[in-house]
Amino acid sequence: MKPLPSFPKCYKTESKPHKFCPGCGHPIVLKMLGQVIDELRIAERTVFLIDIGCSLLAWDFFDLPTSQTHHGRTIPVAMGFKKAEPEKIVIAYMGDGGAYAIGLQQTITSCLRNDPITTIVVNNTLYAMTGGQMAPTTVENEITATSPSGKKESEFSTLEGPELLSSIASKSAYLARGTTDKPLVLKQYLKKALEAQMNKQFSFVETLSACPLNWKTEANETIIRIQELEKEFKLGEIKR
Amino acid sequence: MGNQILARAAFEAGAKIMYGYPITPSSEILESWIKIAEKDENKNLQYVQTEDEMAAGFATIGSCLAGVPAFTATSGPGNILMQDAFVMAEALRVPMVSMIIQRGGMSTSTVIYSQEEVRLTCFGGNSEGFRIVYSTSNLQELYDYTLKAFQVAWQYRFPTFILADGYQGKMKGEVEIKNQDSSVNKPNVSPILKPGVNLRNCYNLEEEIGEVISQYSDEYQKKRKEIEEFEDYRLEGAETIIIAHGIVGAAVKEAVDSLRNRGQKVGLFRPITLRPFPLKGAKKVLEKAKKIITIESALGQLSELFKSEFYWINVPLLEINKPAVGFTPEEIDKQVCFFAKAKK
Amino acid sequence: MKILFAGEGGQGVQVAAEILAKAGFIEGKKVTYIPNFGVEQRGGVSLAFVSIDEKPIVYPKFETADVLAVFSERSLERIKDYLGPKTKLVKGPMVKNGLKSNFPAKIGNLVVLGAVHKIIEMIKFENLIIAMEERFTKQFEKNPELRKLDTQALLSSK
Numbered sequence: 001m002k003p004l005p006s007f008p009k010c011y012k013t014e015s016k017p018h019k020f021c022p023g024c025g026h027p028i029v030l031k032m033l034g035q036v037i038d039e040l041r042i043a044e045r046t047v048f049l050i051d052i053g054c055s056l057l058a059w060d061f062f063d064l065p066t067s068q069t070h071h072g073r074t075i076p077v078a079m080g081f082k083k084a085e086p087e088k089i090v091i092a093y094m095g096d097g098g099a100y101a102i103g104l105q106q107t108i109t110s111c112l113r114n115d116p117i118t119t120i121v122v123n124n125t126l127y128a129m130t131g132g133q134m135a136p137t138t139v140e141n142e143i144t145a146t147s148p149s150g151k152k153e154s155e156f157s158t159l160e161g162p163e164l165l166s167s168i169a170s171k172s173a174y175l176a177r178g179t180t181d182k183p184l185v186l187k188q189y190l191k192k193a194l195e196a197q198m199n200k201q202f203s204f205v206e207t208l209s210a211c212p213l214n215w216k217t218e219a220n221e222t223i224i225r226i227q228e229l230e231k232e233f234k235l236g237e238i239k240r
Numbered sequence: 241m242g243n244q245i246l247a248r249a250a251f252e253a254g255a256k257i258m259y260g261y262p263i264t265p266s267s268e269i270l271e272s273w274i275k276i277a278e279k280d281e282n283k284n285l286q287y288v289q290t291e292d293e294m295a296a297g298f299a300t301i302g303s304c305l306a307g308v309p310a311f312t313a314t315s316g317p318g319n320i321l322m323q324d325a326f327v328m329a330e331a332l333r334v335p336m337v338s339m340i341i342q343r344g345g346m347s348t349s350t351v352i353y354s355q356e357e358v359r360l361t362c363f364g365g366n367s368e369g370f371r372i373v374y375s376t377s378n379l380q381e382l383y384d385y386t387l388k389a390f391q392v393a394w395q396y397r398f399p400t401f402i403l404a405d406g407y408q409g410k411m412k413g414e415v416e417i418k419n420q421d422s423s424v425n426k427p428n429v430s431p432i433l434k435p436g437v438n439l440r441n442c443y444n445l446e447e448e449i450g451e452v453i454s455q456y457s458d459e460y461q462k463k464r465k466e467i468e469e470f471e472d473y474r475l476e477g478a479e480t481i482i483i484a485h486g487i488v489g490a491a492v493k494e495a496v497d498s499l500r501n502r503g504q505k506v507g508l509f510r511p512i513t514l515r516p517f518p519l520k521g522a523k524k525v526l527e528k529a530k531k532i533i534t535i536e537s538a539l540g541q542l543s544e545l546f547k548s549e550f551y552w553i554n555v556p557l558l559e560i561n562k563p564a565v566g567f568t569p570e571e572i573d574k575q576v577c578f579f580a581k582a583k584k
Numbered sequence: 585m586k587i588l589f590a591g592e593g594g595q596g597v598q599v600a601a602e603i604l605a606k607a608g609f610i611e612g613k614k615v616t617y618i619p620n621f622g623v624e625q626r627g628g629v630s631l632a633f634v635s636i637d638e639k640p641i642v643y644p645k646f647e648t649a650d651v652l653a654v655f656s657e658r659s660l661e662r663i664k665d666y667l668g669p670k671t672k673l674v675k676g677p678m679v680k681n682g683l684k685s686n687f688p689a690k691i692g693n694l695v696v697l698g699a700v701h702k703i704i705e706m707i708k709f710e711n712l713i714i715a716m717e718e719r720f721t722k723q724f725e726k727n728p729e730l731r732k733l734d735t736q737a738l739l740s741s742k
Contacts, residue, residue: 060438067439076295080302109291412617491643
């Protein structure tokens with residue numbers, strides 16, 4: 001078995017152990033992201049911007065310039081920073097609520113502008129930090145705090161982010177969906193996304209993630225659940 | 241026109257990027273900036289027409305975090321949406337400069353004029369108003385105070401506003417472009433979000449954020465006397481002092497002249513900074529009055545600012561309010577004459 | 585000197601007022617101009633306040649106009665408040681008993697502007713022409729004959 005990658009150099013050791021829940025997908029995504037930043041040797045010029053939601057817990061995760069923003073507004077802050085400092089690598093990191101609900105307008109327009117920033121959306125199909133409410137990525141029959149009898153697709157469709165963006169993105173934009181269930185594949189997508197930014201293109205990686213707390217699942221159930229999500233949300237790079 | 245002057249002044253102040261969303265009566269600021277950017281040989285200037293005012297505000301913050309002076313402009317309903325960004329700028333001490341061209345108050349209203357965004361611009365966030373707000377009264381001040389706004393924002397790190405209105409924005413007239421010397425006008429900029437910096441605006445416990453707010457407040461109170469500004473016009477021996485700001489202040493000046501010519505002992509106290517409201521020097525001139533009259537195109541928003549700082553002043557106060565409607569000098573003369581003579 | 589231009593969106597009210605204001609500035613006077621209009625791009629209200637004086641003007645709007653130029657029948661109703669006993673009223677070609685004009689309706693505003701300019705007697709005609717040239721640079725480049733037509737329109741009122 002291949003040894004798991006070691007902790008990224010850009011980890012901020014003083015802030016460990018981190019604040020994420022046991023079983024949360026965020027630490028896996030962040031670890032992969034940290035690895036990529038190390039391997040691409042871009043730590044010195046990377047800026048990490050995060051949304052309000054569980055992503056905010058990463059505010060002191062990395063030894064990188066990091067800022068929390070407001071809910072759904074991470075992308076415009078990233079765009080503004082990148083406009084001012086085009087040589088920096090700017091990452092906008094958020095959850096599905098921030099990217100697809102309150103910030104959907106910002107997400108879509110950023111794609112239309114082909115903003116050369118990298119957006120990472122950690123999709124656990126609900127609003128975790130506020131107690132597990134429904135989100136645009138909540139799937140059919142999923143029970144959440146605001147869909148106690150299970151969400152009905154007929155009342156609110158399920159949003160597939162990268163697919164939505166693929167209908168408006170520039171041909172050389174990078175769009176992909178990974179999963180924390182397959183971290184090394186996700187890592188490849190993250191790497192390609194950052195490389196796309198270095199080529200001045202829009203890049204967007206959604207990653208399926210687990211929230212055992214709000215899913216109310218035990219460890220093995222969590223893994224089963226995320227594997228079920230992989231049947232609903234197609235994994236892979238979106239080729240156009 | 242006023243809006244063109246604002247764009248020009250921002251350019252001379254060293255601004256490099258503008259973000260904006262079209263809204264009357266401020267759209268010409270972005271349009272003028274774009275013209276300036278396209279003429280700029282060095283191609284150093286940028287702009288984005290964003291999808292909404294929230295994006296405009298937050299993108300401005302993004303550029304400022306990188307250490308590049310950026311600004312935005314809006315009015316009315318856009319001002320409301322931008323409060324989201326403004327309050328984050330307060331929390332993270334981002335020196336964003338914003339031009340607010342007030343239009344009619346209450347919902348969509350008119351696209352023309354009012355002074356009804358005073359409270360919103362000064363205290364619009366879920367916050368304590370750690371902002372600097374300049375209320376301009378004529379075209380020359382649009383220019384002068386924009387230059388100042390960039391310097392002050394980057395020096396003190398509070399989001400700074402030029403609070404004008406649709407009359408000033410659309411008005412055409414003469415302005416003196418002073419001092420083209422680049423070093424004098426430019427603010428002292430440096431990157432805020434840089435290696436070693438992790439910024440948060442989310443806190444866990446009451447005491448944590450309480451501490452931060454108190455610190456900001458202490459700093460604001462300490463630095464305010466360096467920032468406050470007001471104009472005193474013919475206040476010597478004034479028995480009635482009129483308090484007005486913005487273009488109403490300009491109209492009052494003319495009315496004061498005509499009243500004084502007829503022997504009325506009237507003067508004008510015109511706050512230029514609404515935040516911080518002028519305290520230093522104001523006490524001395526105001527407590528001598530026998531009557532104070534506030535005049536504004538709103539329902540007491542200016543008066544509220546005055547009352548909260550000068551609640552202790554033992555001088556009868558009268559408010560002349562006309563929400564969303566302007567005052568001509570003749571009208572002010574008539575009203576003041578009437579009320580100045582009226583018994584308490 | 586306080587001049588109010590009143591008409592509807594699309595009648596060239598603002599253009600006329602801006603040219604007059606610019607001419608005043610070229611003449612060396614202190615000038616302010618301010619528009620006042622509703623949201624419709626066409627129709628609706630379009631007002632323009634122009635103040636021309638020797639000393640700086642502090643407030644751009646006024647209560648009573650010295651000269652009131654009306655472009656449409658409907659605007660006549662709207663501007664009654666600005667009429668004073670000494671106000672000189674100028675009615676444009678689209679108004680009943682208004683100025684006579686054989687010019688295309690599109691430049692009716694220049695006929696009105698010419699009349700206003702004559703009445704106020706504050707600006708040399710050549711400065712009015714310079715202001716007009718500045719405003720219509722692109723148009724005149726495209727079609728130089730407009731220059732002559734527009735100048736005639738300015739001169740046409742008696």
